[in-house]
Amino acid sequence: MDVAACAWGSGAIEPGQASSIFGTAGIHQVIMDRPLLEPKLVGMTLCHGVRGRWMRMLAAMTATPNLEWFLKELGGSLTRGAGGGPKLYHRLERLVQSVPAGADGVMFHPYLFPGGERGPFVKPTARASFTGLSLNHSAKHLLRAVYEGVALATLDCYRHMPIDPQSVLLSGGGANSPLWCQIVADCLGKPVLVPEGSQFGAKGAAMNVGGAAGFYRDAQDAVRQSVRMSRRYLPATARTRLYHELYALYRRTAERQMDLWDLRARIEFPAR
Template sequence: MEKYLIGIDAGTSMVKSVVFDDEGNELAVGRQKTTVLNPRPNWDEQDMLEVWEAVVITVNEAVAKSGVPAKDICAIGVTGQGDGCWLIDEEGEPVRPAILWSDGRAGDLIARWQAEGISENAYKILGSALFPGVQAAIIKWLDENEPETLAKSRRALYCKDWLKYKLTGEITTDETDGCVPHFDIAKRQYSEELLKMYGTVKYRYLLPPVKTPLENYAPLTDEAASLLGLPSGIPVVGGPFDVIATATGVGAIHPGDACSIIGTTCFNEVVMDGPYIEPLNVGFTMCHGFAGLWVRAMGVMMGTPNLDWILAQVGRTYEEEAAKRNMSFYDVVEEHVKGLDIGAGGIIYHPYLSASGERAPFVKPTARAQFFGITATHNRDNLVRAVYEGVGFAMMDCYQYIPIKINRVRISGGGAQSAFWCQLLSDMTGLPLEVPEGSEFGAKGTALVAGVVVGLYENIEEAVKKTVRLERQYQPDMEKTKRARAFYTLYRRLYEHVWDDWDLLQDILMQRF
């Protein structure tokens, strides 16, 4: 009898459930959008029950589309957005809407921790830079601004932990989610010293028990099984969280393997055989999903949304041309911009669109996106090209701070669908890039972990060998790489020069005239 796996990936704005066969083929996908709430400027929240309902809808949709008999589903893997704070009470109900990784309300708190040396001291234990969306900052902000919320709370979870709880009734987290911001990263366990630094020792009880992803499973409850139309009792695995699950799903499981996710974020990560944290005070050092492995990562807050934004401003004529020529919108856009040299005719773009600032390779809550070098000779093609390149410069910036020999870079996310962008990123970074077959790599990664748990694969190495195949490869043009490196020097100097000006802008905006 054939066996199948379900991978659930609860992203920031979309929940996806995918049915996989044992060779890693995506048989069917269910998708459901979820709402990011913005009750105040710089606040990003989510209705926890809406996310759970989206899981129920998408699992049912994916299984129905696949045609796979429910009895042949042998395990479920759950992954989701990382960081943030998903609070539940004694009854296991949401205390308030989840506060997301992208939320900026704790920006002033992070600035205070930086000024007081707390961030720097924490980094020596944690190996990761603190930013407004980490759980410790959110808990401390709630302590100072919503203490009644914490008084009602039993546990502080992450997205995938909340969903695993709804599926199994078990409250846990895994090493990949739990490590930032509460771990002694070398020991892979909670650090009481960090809690003292953050001033959150009295909320120690909120932190759930930690397991490795291969240990973090429990049986699907009768109630959840009834909602999903699946057999009760099958294992539900929680983790790894989305970026680590994606690394697993594209096959980045050995030291030196790299993975870049060109999606909502521009997330760049390299697998390591030790908890290496240098250079200090930049980026993140996290647990991989497997013993003896860590990940060094730099996650730019926004990736493809930069392109969405610029095309929303100047894309009308591209749309009209695409309709007239019966072509894809993005094919028309890329036809226009691919003829321009790296440097976009002298325009530099910094892709710091997030209202909560930037977190990699530097933490700056007031950082903002900006164009530099525009003249009357430039047009929309130059601006759009500069935005494509801006994400590439951010990717270069991240890998600059990951001093580890890279074997290969696997690319995923919406940006990986663009052959033009993939080649541009290879040219800019000077790195060979590989695009695996498939599209839902976060769901795939957590499904593979679930497959190991139930014995479908002997170990994760066998799972990757059996299920990960390459679709496309790109080699860099080193002459273009030289040009990109020259502009990258300017890219960095520019944001260093306006560092304090970002703060001044924030101060002016906060004033009442």
């Protein structure tokens, strides 16, 4: 499976390690030495490519598409004249940094996928929302809330894992954003390490083949020879304390909305 190959390609092979992929989905995995199944009825327990290793995976339906949607539908005033590519994302990071952590109370629940959410809970009727808005807020606050909402969704998944990792290896398109990596580290309260390179699924598959062909002595040797960390982000204690307070609100807000999501789903809206 590609996520197992991505974990190996990013260097996550030992029990207690964790690997997150910030791509179309937010995929979060912990490595185990036995097949733990908690939480029940959500996520997957998979064989790792390394003998004697297992993975517990929880996956949020969307990660980077939350930012893409926001920029397309609501971010015109923030992106005007910035062009695309690195220049645009450098501007976005400056805008996010101009707003304090916590976005002055604006919170975003990143459940934008039309089919709802699958991790760390299964709810086909789940929908995204901004909460905490007032006339004092601007588009910059909403932008920061999107970055933080995806990071809080990551924390939500790890809070439901059977193992609490010491650090997280982060890959995928979202890992190209230094600020997003730092926000994830602050939310988790754990170091976030970004491996060098890209296409970690292909890299992990190649490492597996290399081991079978005798190019590496074992999985550990493959990681030693082939995996390097390009960046490391350490959590800031004060921000972690704030984000953990916000997480309690984030989780409680989602739980309180579940009945409302079901109620909304029963309403017959006119067709387009």
